[in-house]
Amino acid sequence: MDFPYTHPNYHVTREIHVPNVTGIASTSVRKFHMFLAAKLKAVHGIVLTAGTNASAGFDILVGTASVGEIVFGTNTAGVVAHSAVMNADIPKDGLIDIKGKADSATLVASLVVEYVNTPASDES
Secondary structure (H helix, E strand, C coil): CCCCCCCHHHHCEEEEEEEEEECCECCEEEEEEECCCEEEEEEEEEEEECCCCCCCEEEEEECCEEEEEEECCCCCCCCEEECCCCCEEECCCEEEEEEECCCCCCCEEEEEEEEEECCCCCCC
């Protein structure tokens, strides 16, 4: 169903749930293809298995450009963390890439990627 750009559906905050992500050091651990243009708002997460380094976490990229990070460090299971607000533009057919930070080999977390659709005028 096609909605006009002023339709409230385009202003709803949406989420991508990313369960059980292992922080493989400096490696892409999850990628998401965005079919509509969007704005990446923030990433939230909960620790499942603690990292062993204070900088353990994930880098957040749009395409190949870094737009933010979420750091869990050595926090124990159940600790919740949030990225800074990103407000990063994701182009139509763009890619969100989540990469483990360099010292994140033992970290396991579940993440929520928060975004809103921002369709471009050439989408229909």
